[in-house]
Amino acid sequence: MKYGYFDDSKREYVITDPKTPYPWINYLGNHDFYSLISNTAGGYSFFKDAKLRRITRYRYNNIPVDDGGKYFYIKDENTVWSPGWKPVRTPLDKYECRHGLGYTKITGAKDGLEAQITYTVPLGFWGEVQKVILKNTSEKLKKIQLFSFVEWCLWNAQDDQTNFQRNFNTGEVEIDGNVIFHKTEYRERRNHYAFYSVNAEIAGFDTDKESFLGLYNGFDTPDAVLAGKATNSEAHGWSPIASHCLEVTLKPGDEKEYVFILGYVENKEEEKFVAPKVINKSRTNAMIRKFPDGKSVDLALAELQDYWSKLLSVYRLHSDDEKLNRMVNIWNPYQCMITYNFSRSASFFESGIGRGMGFRDSNQDLIGFVHMAPDRAKERIIDIASTQFEDGGAYHQYQPLTKRGNHEIGGNFNDDPLWLILSVSEYIKETGDWAILDVEVPFDNNEQNSASLFEHLKRSFYHVVSNKGAHHLPLIGRADWNDCLNLNCFSTNPDESFQTTENKEGGKAESVFIAGMFVLYGREFVKICRHKGLQEEAGLALQEIESMELAVIAHGWDGEWYLRAYDHFGRKVGTHENKGAQIFIEAQGFCSMAEIGLKKATRKKH
Amino acid sequence: MLHGRNRTEKGYPEKALKAVHDRLACQYGLVLNNPPFSKYHVELGEISTYPEGYKENVGIFCHNNPWIMIAETIVANGDRAFDYYKRIAPAYLEDISELHRTEPYVYAQMIAGKDAYKPGEAKNSWLTGTAAWNYYAITQFILGIRADYEGLKIDPCLPKDMKQFRVTRTFRGVTYQIQVLNPAGVSKGVKEISVDGVTIGGNLITPMDGKEVVQVKVLMG
Structure with a gap:
C-alpha cells in the first residue's frame, strides 16, 4: 500500500495521507542552521550542534508519536484545524505534503479554506522561513484566526529534558511588535538568542506555554486557539513558546500570503544589549528584511533548487527503469548529502544528544558525496585524520564543534584506521588532487606533532600489520565494523557499555573482516605509493598484503565461506561447527571484494 | 605444496557468495548472519543481546548489503547484484509501505530479517552508511561508471x-x-x-x- 507518490519532475515525494506508517521526514538546511520536519509538521531546529544549540524543543518517543513541531492552527468559526492534520487532527477535505530537496510544502484544506505552508532554510541563512498562503475557495466571506506555534528549547537539549529544578526558572522572552524573542541565558554566558517573526500585524501573541495551551491540554487543544484569542502572555520561567495570532479576513477567491521566520542570532559580548534588559535586534531586523514577502521566499527556493541541480548534475542516469533513475538521480545522493551534514546526530531515531562524528562512519559517508562536494570532502578528510593517533590508531568518534577526539569512547576499534585509506583514495580518484597527500596533518589534534597525510595512511596500514594475533590475522580490538561483536569484552554487568568497557587482558580475538579490508584497501595504499614513486614502500606493503591473503586462506576459510573471527580463546566465530551464527555477511563481503582466493577466470564470466 | 596462482585460486569468493545467497538472502534483503543467536553469549557480546531477526542478530543491516552487490559484480553476476540492490532500495519498496513503515525515498539502517517477529519492517531511516555504500555500488560497480x-x-x-x-x-x-x-x-x-x-x-x-x-x-x- 502506498501513502503517496514520487513526483520526479519536481524531485519531490508527495504524501497524500497524513497517517503514514511512521512519521516521514525531511531535512532543511545545508550549513549551520538545520531543521527536521515530518509530513505533519513535527520536528525541531538547531544551530550546528543538535545537542548544544537546540532551538526548538522536541520530545522523542512521545505520545502520540511525533507531537511537537512548527504548527499552525486555524480557527474558522467553530472549527479548529491544522494544515498538516496534526496536532489538531481534524479531518481535512484535502491534505498533501511535498518533501523536496531542502524544503517541505504542506497543504491542507477545510470548509472552503486552503492553507499552504512552505518550510525552508535558505542558503546561507541562519533561520527557517515559512511561507504561508491562505486562500478562500468558498463563496462566502471568511473571518478566521491563524495561530503560529513553536516551543523553545533551553539550548542544551540534554539539560532541557533533565534539569527541571533549574530550567523551570530560567526562561526569558522579549516581545517587540510582531517579533518574539527567546533569550534564556542570554543575560549571562550565551552570545545567542532566537526569534520568531511574521511580516504582518498581529492581533495578539503568547510566549508562555501554559497560558497558550492550558496546563492539562495537549498540542491538539490549545485554550487560546479554542477561544480564538491570544492571551498576550509573557513567559517567566516554565516553558517559553512563541505564538502569533493573526486575524485574517478573506473575500471569496481571496488569497493572502505571510512570511514567518524562525531565526538564530549571535552577538558579540559588547553588542549584546542596547539598554538594560533590551537585547540588540539589529541582526534580527536585517534577517527579517531579507524576506519581506512571498516573492523573496520563492527566490530563495529557486536558488536552493539551483544549488541541488548543480550537485545532482555530476552523475545523471537515464535508464528504462524509473525507480532506478529516481534513486540514482535524486533520493540516494540527497540522502548522502544529508548523511554528510548530520553524520549520525539527529534523526527521528537519533536524538541529537548522543553521538559525535564517527571516524569509521565519516570516512564511509564520504564515498557517497565526494563527487558532489570535493572541497567539503577534503576538509572532512583532514578533520578526521587530525584525530588519528601517532601509532595509526584512532578515536572512534570526534566532536563536530571542537573537531577533537572523544576521550570517553576512546579507540581500539581496529578497523577504524583502514577506512581513512578508503576515503583518501576515493577522493584522489575523483579529483586527481594528489597534493592532498602532502598536507601536514596533526596527530591527536596536536599541531606540534604532525606528518603528511600520506604518512597518516602509512600509519593506518601498519597499525594492522603491528596488531596481529595467533593466526596472523588482525586483532579486532573492542570491535570492528560490527560494533556489537565484542569478542574481548566479557560483560556481565547490564550497567556498562559493550563498546567502551575495558577489554579482557590481552585482547586476543582476531577479525577476518579486517583482514579482507586490509587486503582491499592495502592495494590502494600500494597504488598510492607507486604513484609517488615509492617503489620500495610499495613492495614492502605488497608483501604484507600477500601474507594477509595467505593467512586468510590458511586460517580464515570454513569450507564454504569465510570465517568471521577468532574469539578470545582462539575458537572460530562464523563456522558451520557452531550452532548459532554459522555465517556472517561482513567477511563474505570484504574478503570477496578483496578477491582473496578468487579464480581469475571468474571475473570475465558473462 | 602448490605455488603461485594455484596456491591462491581456490574459488573462495565464488563459493562464499553462493553461501550468502543460500543462507543470508531473503525477500527483504541479506541478513547479517545465520542462524540467529537465541541466548546471550558473553564471549561474543552485544550481538547476542538482540532478539532474533533484529539489528546485528540476523537483521538486514542495509549498510553491508552493497558489499555483496559489489562482490557479485567482481564475479560478473550482474543479475544477482541488481536483484540484491532492488530488494532494499526504498523506491522499489513503495508498494509495501505499510510493512516497511519508514520513508519510501530514503534507506533505513535496518530491516527486520527473516527470523524476526515482523520480517520486512524497517527502522532507523536517514542517517546510515547505507546511503553512501548503495550509491557507490549502483553507480560505480553495477552501472560501472x-x-x-x-x-x-x-x-x-x-x-x-x-x-x-x-x-x-x-x-x-x-x-x-x-x-x-x-x-x-x-x-x-x-x-x-x-x-x-x-x-x-x-x-x-x-x-x-x-x-x-x-x-x-x-x-x-
Missing part, C-alpha cells in the same frame, strides 16, 4: 535484461555523455569504447585537454 586514479573507468556489471542506459558524468571538469549498449544481454565485459567517435583500447578514458563535453559510446558483449 567509476572514477579511477588515471581517468574514468567504464566497467558495468548489469542484469542481463538491461539493454541500454545513458549516464552524464562530470569528472575533473569534463562532461562525459556516456551511452552504454548491451544488445547481446551480457552481464559484464566491455567490447568496445569510442570517445568522440574514436575507438580506444581498454576501458579507461583518460583526461583530454581542451574538451568540455565528450561523447562516449560503450558496447558490451
